[in-house]
Amino acid sequence: MHDPFDITGHAEATDTLAVLDGAGRTYQAGSVAVEALRPQDLIIRRGDYIAVMGPSGSGKSTLLHVLGCLDRPTAGRYLLEGRDISRLADRELAAVRNLQIGFVFQRFHLLRDESALRNVELPLLYAGIARSERRQRAAEALEAVGLAPRARHEPGRLSGGEQQRVALARALVKRPRLLLADEPTGNLDTVSGARILELIEAQNGHGTAVVMITHDPEVAARAATRLLMRDGRMSRADA
Amino acid sequence: MSSASASFIDICREGLLHLVRRPMRTALMAMTSAIAIAVTVNVISLSFGLQEDIRGDVNMFGTRTVDVGRLPVLVPGAARPSLGPAEERSIRGVLQGLDALIVPRRQAAATVTLAARNGAEAHTERFQVVASQPAYLKTLTVPVQHGRWLNDGDNVVGEQGVASCALDHAAAKRIFGDEDPAQAVGKVFELTLRGQARAMTVVGVLSDPLRYRELFETFDEGKGARTLTSSLLSFRNIYVPERLLAGEEYSGISIVLPTDVAVGQTRDRLMTIWSLDATDPIALMRGGIGVFVRKDWMDALGASASKGTLVGNVVWIIIVLVAIVMISTLNLITIRERYEEVAIRRCEGARRRDVALQITAEGVMTSLVGGLAGLPVGYVGAAILREIVQFPFRFEFKYAIAATGIAILLGFFSSVVPARHAARLQPARVLGRRLN
Structure with missing residues (x-):
């Protein structure tokens, strides 16, 4: 098992997906600078399965936002497939999110007025894919998570577990290289949570790297690498 | 990396679907536009109608x-x-x-x-x-x-x-x-x-x-x-x-x-x-x-009649400006309710300009529908006023075309601030507030 904080030789390694090279994120709250993510190294390889644990406010979400290109590091570099993300323009960042990164959130974050099918279609729409192909791929993704019969249902008519499966289908329909999951089972019952984890792990088995934030030690235990975050600093949870 | 992006038609369709699914809000904004256009049609048909009639009379002498x-x-x-x-x-x-x-x-x-x-x-x-x-x-x-x-x-x-x-x-x-x-x-x-x-x-x-x-x-x-x-x-x-x-x-x-x-x-x-x-x-x-x-x-x-037209133009421009401010405000309030939607779209690959385009398309479509509804209202209003005050209201097809153009501009300008606001939204902040 590789050391996730050792980024030596990452440029030459063929399985390197993402690298935080001394990357940190500081927020300005009035006159006070808040170091939400302390500058540090992290390497994520293709097919990695990383669980991040830590108390609220420890910087987990900030880490996820930086990895998901929703936020830029204020220190160091973030390299995704060799490209320095911190130097990309907004439209390039949007393209990275659109094509390379899948998101799954604790509260699902689905468009409430749209059907499950249209929710899953969304990233394909912004990828400029034709409508008929969008429909077909979205239907396949819903079928893969076992929700084909519920494709026309709006989120309000779906259970929590079903909504999270729609969110997962939306993340997977774009065939991402990196799947970021923020407490994906946090709002679900045990059975639904287990189903979601199976689907995520199945995708991981196909080579998609997974970074999952969780408070649940049992969920974290299923990951190959477990990290602990505290005060914006990461460490090995099992060290 | 591919830089493909959503087509203009797809984004407009997204906006249209949003409007259809929020009928009350859409109707309210369209009504504001309809009133502005109805009044504009009245003022235009009065001021330009008067001017053209007077010029016609003058040329007859x-x-x-x-x-x-x-x-x-x-x-x-x-x-x-x-x-x-x-x-x-x-x-x-x-x-x-x-x-x-x-x-x-x-x-x-x-x-x-x-x-x-x-x-x-x-x-x-x-x-x-x-x-x-x-x-x-x-x-x-x-x-x-x-x-x-x-x-x-x-x-x-x-x-x-x-x-x-x-x-x-x-x-x-x-x-x-x-x-x-x-x-x-x-x-x-x-x-x-x-x-x-x-x-x-x-x-x-x-x-x-x-x-x-x-x-x-x-x-x-x-x-x-x-x-x-x-x-x-x-x-x-x-x-x-x-x-x-x-x-x-x-x-x-x-x-x-x-x-x-x-x-x-x-x-x-x-x-x-x-x-x-x-x-x-x-x-x-x-x-x-x-x-x-x-x-x-x-x-x-004729110059006096032109001054009358100028006053008329000032009146309808003020009315349209007031409508722009009202619709802008309504739009801004709406955008605040749509933070999550905008953040989700940004997460899934929408560029800032995609978000801005959708909001603008929604504004233009709403205003256009309202404007088209306001045209017959303006026409009927002009006919009634013509009977009551015996003023030379004159409704012509070219005024309808002008009013439609004004409705489109009204929709566009009333969307500028809300679209800019939505496009600048930081998805990480919106989603971050809801995460933990």
């Missing part, structure tokens, strides 16, 4: 007519300049070669006894009497509506001293009441002219070229005093044969020219007779003789 007349005496005791056959000969002399029709006229105030009607007692009223040759009609360029114009035969003294006359439409209505002026032809009324009462037979009634008589009269009053030309063009006169004021000095001489160039030449040549300086109004007044080119007077009137 004899704009190639030049009037020479005596001005009111400003200095007490000063002698009035002479204007008679000798001056007419001088005018004919200087205008040789211009193919000008030169018609002198005499004017005098007269009274007519009006019969009791509509609850009002019988009373006398002042009218302007114009005595001239039959050719005078050519200086007016107003068609005869009923009966006929005066001819040489009318200049002969008739049986029992009854004389013929023609009336302006407004004079006929005043003398014989509001009945159809056609009924006035053949009727007799009593005219007191130079202290002598005489019976007058109406042989014809001219049509009224002034659709907006009140407006013309207001314009006159606005200038402080009636000009000689505007007095004539009030079209509320009684036209009598030349013999009724024979022997008196001329009140004016009207000259009809065949071309605009000839009009200019006429003005210049007339100045030489009285040594007038057209650029010095004081000197012009001192001379006691005025030269009025009707086209100048009409241009001044």
Whole structure:
């Protein structure tokens, strides 16, 4: 098992997906600078399965936002497939999110007025894919998570577990290289949570790297690498 | 990396679906737009309609007519300049070669006894009497509506001293009441002219070229005093044969020219007779003789109508600006409710411009629908106002096109701030607030 904080030789390694090279994120709250993510190294390889644990406010979400290109590091570099993300323009960042990164959130974050099918279609729409192909791929993704019969249902008519499966289908329909999951089972019952984890792990088995934030030690235990975050600093949870 | 992005049509469809799924909100914003466009259509149809009608009237008058007349005496005791056959000969002399029709006229105030009607007692009223040759009609360029114009035969003294006359439409209505002026032809009324009462037979009634008589009269009053030309063009006169004021000095001489160039030449040549300086109004007044080119007077009137249009334009622009502010505010409030949706779209690959485009498309579509709904409302409103206030509301297809364009612009500009706000939203902040 590789050391996730050792980024030596990452440029030459063929399985390197993402690298935080001394990357940190500081927020300005009035006159006070808040170091939400302390500058540090992290390497994520293709097919990695990383669980991040830590108390609220420890910087987990900030880490996820930086990895998901929703936020830029204020220190160091973030390299995704060799490209320095911190130097990309907004439209390039949007393209990275659109094509390379899948998101799954604790509260699902689905468009409430749209059907499950249209929710899953969304990233394909912004990828400029034709409508008929969008429909077909979205239907396949819903079928893969076992929700084909519920494709026309709006989120309000779906259970929590079903909504999270729609969110997962939306993340997977774009065939991402990196799947970021923020407490994906946090709002679900045990059975639904287990189903979601199976689907995520199945995708991981196909080579998609997974970074999952969780408070649940049992969920974290299923990951190959477990990290602990505290005060914006990461460490090995099992060290 | 592929830089493919959503198509314009796909983003507009996203906006359309959003509007359809929020019918109440969409209807509210469309209604604001509809009201703005309805009022705009009304104001445009009023101001441009009025201007076009007045220009139409102005062009109908004899704009190639030049009037020479005596001005009111400003200095007490000063002698009035002479204007008679000798001056007419001088005018004919200087205008040789211009193919000008030169018609002198005499004017005098007269009274007519009006019969009791509509609850009002019988009373006398002042009218302007114009005595001239039959050719005078050519200086007016107003068609005869009923009966006929005066001819040489009318200049002969008739049986029992009854004389013929023609009336302006407004004079006929005043003398014989509001009945159809056609009924006035053949009727007799009593005219007191130079202290002598005489019976007058109406042989014809001219049509009224002034659709907006009140407006013309207001314009006159606005200038402080009636000009000689505007007095004539009030079209509320009684036209009598030349013999009724024979022997008196001329009140004016009207000259009809065949071309605009000839009009200019006429003005210049007339100045030489009285040594007038057209650029010095004081000197012009001192001379006691005025030269009025009707086209100048009409241009001044047209300019007044243009000012009215300008005021109308300011009114509808203010209304549209208020609507923009209102819809913008409503849109901004809506955007605050849509933070999560915008953040999700950004997470899934929407660029800032995609978000801005969707919000703008929503605004334009809403405003366009509202504007199209406002058009018939504006049309009906204009029709009702036309009946109530008798104002010249004029609804034309081109105004509908203009209003549609304004609706699109309204939608666009009312979306600028909300679209910018939505596009600048940081998805990490929105989602971060909801995560832990």
